[in-house]
Amino acid sequence: MATLSFRGVQKSYVSGTGARRGSGEGVTHVLHRVDLEVGDGEFIALVGPSGCGKSTLLRCVAGLEEISAGDLHIGPRRVNDIAPKDRDVAMVFQSYALYPHLSVKENMAFALRLQRHPETESRVAEAAEMLGLTPLLARLPKELSGGQRQRVAMGRAIVRRPSVFLFDEPLSNLDAALRQQMRVELRRRHQLLRTTTLYVTHDQVEALTLADRIVVLNAGVVQQVGTPDELYFDPANRFVAGFIGSPTMNFVEHVPGCVRGEVVGVRPNDVEVGSGEIVATVEFVERLGFEAMVHLRVGEETLMARVEGEAPSPGAKVGVRFSRSYRFEKATGARVREPA
Ligand code: ADP
Secondary structure: OOOEEEEEEEEEEEOOOOOOOOOOOOEEEEEEEEEEEEOOOOEEEEEOOOOOOHHHHHHHHHOOOOOOEEEEEEOOEEOOOOOHHHOOEEEEOOOOOOOOOOOHHHHHHHHHHHOOOOOHHHHHHHHHHHOOOHHHOOOOHHHOOHHHHHHHHHHHHHOOOOOEEEEEOOOOOOOHHHHHHHHHHHHHHHHHHOOEEEEEOOOHHHHHHHOOEEEEEEOOEEEEEEOHHHHHHOOOEHHHHHHOOOOOOEEEOOOOOOOOOEEEEEOHHHEEEEOOOEEEEEEEEEEEOOEEEEEEEEOOEEEEEEEEOOOOOOOOEEEEEEOOOEEEEOOOOEEEOOOO
């Protein structure tokens, strides 16, 4: 196991042909001065919109990309110039990247066989047992289901007993039910192995349920690092507030109590419908079994409220109050904190 440390890590790409002249042009900055300390045995999820640099950050740790500036340490070792195979990390890809012509057993044993590792047999047997793959060891990848392939990809990483696991959206090819099952398995396995883990996902539910801490990235800039509860209940800025939590936070500017130059954020769970000084009209109601999403209009703005049990009818005028809300600067998105 090992700690991971990013100090001022940057990644830029310089485009070759077609780069325009002039300073800065032709250079894409993908990661901007990333500072992050990951504790030994910690499970960190990296989340953010598509293209924000999550995979790039992971690939920098794996050594598949060279960093452009800063220092990257795995344990006490600065690994900027260390070859991928010598970094003691194991990566699990979205595509699983299994060898199609090798059996499950041979896929799992592959890396250790290359090293002529004396424990190859026993480690493969142990990992197969842990992952429920023992009866499938002789099969080829094409004879497995998606979930089983995902387990083989995990097994291949586990047998190496690396200092760090790197996961790049490992569950995104699975259907919803299997994803949920694999989430539980991943968490359980992490509690058992306690290997330092970086896990890239665009699925915030995965991040919230799996990770000890979550890193929210936007356009290559770390927006906030915190526990799932910190990000949900105490977002640093409007971006994090809008990104974490489902259904998404409402943002309004013109309801009573809003300050000029600020935006108020309120989660649908925190919009109480019934009485309150805000007068809203019910536009429509989405029934979701026991609960309902009530779409409300307040002047020119809309608000979503999550209501349990009976919901008001479309067209009704209702009073609304916020049980919890957040204030953000309109211009910068920075959180405006109430004076202590
Ligand atoms: P994510 O994993 O968050 O979806 P990526 O890390 O894959 O994002 O990509 C981040 C950004 O870096 C994207 O805008 C992508 O176009 C850019 N990028 C990735 N690889 C290269 C490359 N080889 N050359 C130029 N730009 C790249």
